[in-house]
Amino acid sequence: MRSCSDMQFHTAAKLRIYPSSEQKKIISVNDGASRFVYNRLTANDRDLHAMKKVVGSCPAYLERIAYLEQVRTSKRELVNTIPFLNCEDVDSLSVDNAIRNHNRAWKQFREDPGTGIPGFHKKGYAQTYQTNAHYKADALTWEDGNVRFIWRSSNEKIPHYIQLPKIGAIRFRCSPEVRNLLLTHRNDTRIGTITISRDNCGDYYAVLQMSSDSPFFEPLPRTGKRVGIDMNLTSLYMDSDGNSAENIRVGRNAKKKLAKAQRKLSRMAVGAKKEGRSLYESSNYQKQRLRTAKIQRQVSSAREDYLQVQTKRLVESQDLIVSEDLKVKNLMKNHCLAFSISDVSWSRFFTLLGQKAVSYGKTYIKVPAKNTTQTCSCCGHVMAGDETIPLGVEEWVCPACGTHHVRDHNAAINILERGMALISCG
Numbered sequence: 245m246r247s248c249s250d251m252q253f254h255t256a257a258k259l260r261i262y263p264s265s266e267q268k269k270i271i272s273v274n275d276g277a278s279r280f281v282y283n284r285l286t287a288n289d290r291d292l293h294a295m296k297k298v299v300g301s302c303p304a305y306l307e308r309i310a311y312l313e314q315v316r317t318s319k320r321e322l323v324n325t326i327p328f329l330n331c332e333d334v335d336s337l338s339v340d341n342a343i344r345n346h347n348r349a350w351k352q353f354r355e356d357p358g359t360g361i362p363g364f365h366k367k368g369y370a371q372t373y374q375t376n377a378h379y380k381a382d383a384l385t386w387e388d389g390n391v392r393f394i395w396r397s398s399n400e401k402i403p404h405y406i407q408l409p410k411i412g413a414i415r416f417r418c419s420p421e422v423r424n425l426l427l428t429h430r431n432d433t434r435i436g437t438i439t440i441s442r443d444n445c446g447d448y449y450a451v452l453q454m455s456s457d458s459p460f461f462e463p464l465p466r467t468g469k470r471v472g473i474d475m476n477l478t479s480l481y482m483d484s485d486g487n488s489a490e491n492i493r494v495g496r497n498a499k500k501k502l503a504k505a506q507r508k509l510s511r512m513a514v515g516a517k518k519e520g521r522s523l524y525e526s527s528n529y530q531k532q533r534l535r536t537a538k539i540q541r542q543v544s545s546a547r548e549d550y551l552q553v554q555t556k557r558l559v560e561s562q563d564l565i566v567s568e569d570l571k572v573k574n575l576m577k578n579h580c581l582a583f584s585i586s587d588v589s590w591s592r593f594f595t596l597l598g599q600k601a602v603s604y605g606k607t608y609i610k611v612p613a614k615n616t617t618q619t620c621s622c623c624g625h626v627m628a629g630d631e632t633i634p635l636g637v638e639e640w641v642c643p644a645c646g647t648h649h650v651r652d653h654n655a656a657i658n659i660l661e662r663g664m665a666l667i668s669c670g
């Protein structure tokens with residue numbers, strides 16, 4: 245079977261899994277092992293990075309640099325010398341994935357130092373590690389690999405167990421769409437990386453990355469329509485046809501409730517510390533921590549659901565979608581807007597839109613955001629200097645051609661035009 249990276253189509257399937265206490269222990273051990281490896285290598289490379297900045301020639305200094313370099317170039321050897329990483333419950337692939345994630349983080353940092361030096365992974369209530377599916381050379385479907393469904397009896401219509409590396413057979417549940425995706429046996433589908441995790445609420449999940457040579461989804465019918473979308477904070481976006489999608493502000497609506505729960509939690513933490521109890525042992529603290537985590541999860545899943553629905557609606561109704569290429573990270577530096585921007589979650593919206601457009605055979609492109617608001621979509625006049633339209637002005641009249649504009653609608657039309665120009669240039 246070919247490797248995932250050689251295949252053209254990729255998707256992921258998320259399963260809720262129900263581990264036994266023995267399996268929970270294995271997940272916890274692997275989470276610890278991969279975090280240990282990642283942090284050990286990060287500490288090494290951070291030291292090396294700091295030492296290389298300083299010029300020194302004393303023998304101890306040079307020796308230390310040589311040692312750090314040696315660890316950096318022979319990571320796997322270092323891992324082999326640590327006894328607990330070679331114990332029975334540790335999945336060697338979780339260690340390999342930790343090394344790979346470490347390499348990826350440092351590669352990104354070297355290519356773009358603006359992303360910041362890679363930091364350490366903190367131990368928390370959430371757990372996560374990655375492993376991989378394996379196939380023999382003559383494997384035909386993904387069911388021939390070490391990750392496969394287990395049918396407990398012949399009259400079972402749908403499988404309830406999945407075989408995972410190290411963990412073994414584990415009960416799972418998923419949405420009907422995901423089950424369909426998994427049950428459609430296609431010869432050329434294979435599973436790549438598997439991410440096993442526990443969230444802050446204590447629920448376990450497995451995300452399977454799948455690759456194939458044939459598309460996972462049927463392309464949606466062409467509608468002959470195209471649209472430009474202007475992102476804003478009053479609504480989620482306004483399109484070039486004048487329609488807008490609501491900004492549901494889930495985070496802002498839950499802010500008070502969450503803040504109250506967090507205050508209570510920190511009071512309990514202070515109380516436990518005074519009495520000399522550890523937080524893991526204080527049951528009231530743990531109960532409150534769970535309540536807080538559940539509020540946070542409610543907020544993020546409501547947001548995710550809404551974005552999924554909105555992006556699906558866009559790719560269903562349009563053949564071409566054009567948006568601005570917003571530097572969300574830079575916009576977040578404005579602390580007055582940071583909460584609203586993270587609440588509306590533009591980055592996730594763009595990511596989903598891109599994924600859905602590829603999956604369903606539609607086109608999604610981003611165009612430079614410069615002056616999309618300040619340009620008249622009728623005559624092309626660019627408002628500058630004293631004419632600049634300030635934030636908060638929703639309607640304006642073009643001084644050159646006299647057209648009356650609704651701010652976001654005008655910007656959306658400009659965005660669509662830029663997108664079409666980009667496409668016609670190839």
Ligand SMILES: [Zn+2]
Pocket residue numbers: 620621622623624625642643644645646647
């Ligand atoms: Zn004009």
